[in-house]
Amino acid sequence: MTSAPQRRRGDGRQRLLRIYETLRLRICLLDYPPGHRLREADLAAEFAASRTPIRRVLARLEDEGLLRSVHGVGTIVTDIDIAALAEVYELRVALAELYGRLAPVAPDGAGLDRFRAVLSGCDALVERPDARAFARLNMEFFALIATLTANAPLRQISERLYYQTTRIWLKTAARLAAYERLLAEEIAHFRREVADVLAALEAGDLANVGAIRRAHIAMSFARLRAQAERAAPGE
Template structure:
């Protein structure tokens, strides 16, 4: 019984990671319909672990179930982009302040490691985009505020997805700005670190919104959409 549960969990995790990566890296675009029958055949799994994986993706805001259309990759509208940037401006600037104020005790090694890795892949846009997303996650983690980190955690997938959707904004520029933020944090200059963090967010807000108008689809009425949910197995 334990082995069966372990295998089922492993299948669910494999399907989840595969679909999550495809969505975040925009191999399947917003609005793309995810047909269970086809995915189950392609991934060589039954629909049970597939549906469990879809529920996890739904909880992260990456897929949505729409009556009459089935499960689709969530839309990412200009309104969604504005909301995410507003949250980032609050959470990330606060995290920057907390990290800088606690610089003597904060664990900066993960941030330093992300920046070092980014130096080695300036010619690999996808990899660099992932590392830039890692920088933002590690910045919040380094704040030492567990509540702040828990508030940001559900948004991490959508933030990473947004970075990939807007990859043409040049991730190298983003990386250079991260280095400036980290330098201010390291020397304990809280006002400058916060200023740079907010400037970093604002620099990409309007360009990202301009891109969002190109790759967003018609916004789905949340009253008509339901998150992917458990249904009885058919196989």
């Protein structure tokens, strides 16, 4: 038996994927807030790589609209105005309905348990609200939703649009005085969405999941728009 060649940091593509997901998470959790300037050299040092693979990852994040590289200045985390955000949300609303219509996949027992785990997570958040934990749980829920369709392009595109919008709520809410109350309210709304989806899944009514999600995404954006108005009136 020959020993496999030593690989210190994962075999290339997987390593790039790890860096990509790490940076995307930091952007979405506002560890890198909009306007933040990343330096390729710093990232290279952190991930024990050269600038080349880092640039490969940053290029992808730029193509996805999360970053913007400016020659001589730096790589800057993008900000989204409310108009552009509205466009993305309109699309997300329309796509949500496609889950359940395009190649729906009924979750098995373990899948349902994962949804129930998210619901438990909601209860924990109601007890002790925390913005970062909320954002993380929201992402986990989205990942579960993605398993409900076998249509790969739909999954990809939904994911892309989701990550373009998810960080905006955190950013908007952070600027408001009533931050604590808003967070609690938003967690309550989210819990209701999870409960509704879970009920539909337990009833085996996948088509309804699309309608439920559509309604919740639309209402979520309506609240976001109202909060943005309050945070920066007349902007």
